[in-house]
Amino acid sequence: MGVSANANTGAFLLFFIAAILLALSTTCTALNITKSLAPYSDYSTLSDLFRKTKLTDAINRRQTITILALDNSSIQSITDRSSDELRKILMNHIILDYYDRQKIQKLGKKSALLTTLYQTTGSAINQQGFVNITRIARGEVVFGSAVKGAPLVGKLLGSVISQPFNLSVLHISTPIVAPGIGDAILAPPPPPGSSKPPAAAPKKSPSSPGPSEEEEDEDEAESPSPSESPAESPKAGKAKAKSRSESPPEPDSDEDDDAEEPTSSASSRVVWLRVGVAAVIGLIASLVAF
Template structure:
């Protein structure tokens, strides 16, 4: 009986040591395993392992991790391990926030981070502010006075209600006094779009244009591109032909006598003849 009890005690002790040294929490999540399914977050996962923060995360019952992708986390690689640990501790929130909970937050809220629990935080270094913007957008920054929001919410990576949530943000959040501020990566160089090929020449429509008689090319399409309408030249003023003055009539030319005039003359001649015969 004593041997059996001793064996049971050894097994129980081994199990206790196993669970106490394991990086997996009793809640059944492992932050490194979660991040391993997202290649763009592997650099962030490596830093959690180097600083042993993954073990502290897995021991928590309720946690939210603000992860940064590989292209934005590079500014931390060359810093001392303690400095990296302090900065990344600010990215571990001691509460659960998923997308549904973010939508219900007030305009600005303050979150407690794991760095606050270390006892090394001064002022409000252990807190970050979350600001909700229109269109379900969120920005994050240190709660230290005059600290601007520097990280934008990118997407929800993983959630296991109400134990662990992983949210991706655009860049690291460095509280004043914890290290040099990390600037966002520069945007890629501008590449002008490729030149568009010239559009096919449009055919000028002659449907509404008047057609002159005898024009054999009535329906022939024009090969010239459409241009601004050309104004027809104004017609030149036509001078009226100078009128020549009427030619003067010949003064010697007398108008022809009318029939009444001729009868009167004949009567006068006959009367004169009768008078002359009377005096004879």
């Protein structure tokens, strides 16, 4: 009996200790978003809006969460919305998973759909409760509503809080308003002069001397003058030869004319020579007869 009582007592003590440790661990990992954002004055408006829309308790009940945070300047574009609309918009900035810069980098150049707190309400339709995250280039990540056709407006600007794997606060540029909830807030245009200037021409290295006058003269002497026609390429010559062989031969009228000219001139000279000889003979005959 004594051994059984001691065993029961030991089991009870172990259970009690385990319950205390579990309670302590839960207390240590419990979120307090108001306390977490308190050191960051740039997000005081966001913290106040969480409290006014009664989202603070909903956030603190979660053990793992990511907040797409808007600073005091960016969040002003939605502060004039109705309380119900503002609550829905802010719920879409609360991701029910942990995402920090390292985890986002593992996405590669891909897109992913992230579940938000608004999805848990049962009021979301057409993927209003999801956020699209897309890594479009190295170091460039954007967020937007997962509703088809919605723009990706929230550019990732940096990480505010990173407490693996409980709380991550990421700074984004523009509020995300899902279609059907309210009027979208478009990303502001880039400031003037933000486009990259054209690349400057490479400067000559001082260690590499420029071409000497003699080298320039040689280059000028070797380079063909504009009046000279370029040499015919072997391919062009072959093409011409091939075209000649394939097409029927044409009469060379120029060559025939040239060949006939010396014949006609020679015959005319013979005729005049004969006429001259006949004239001389006749003259001599007339003289003799006289």
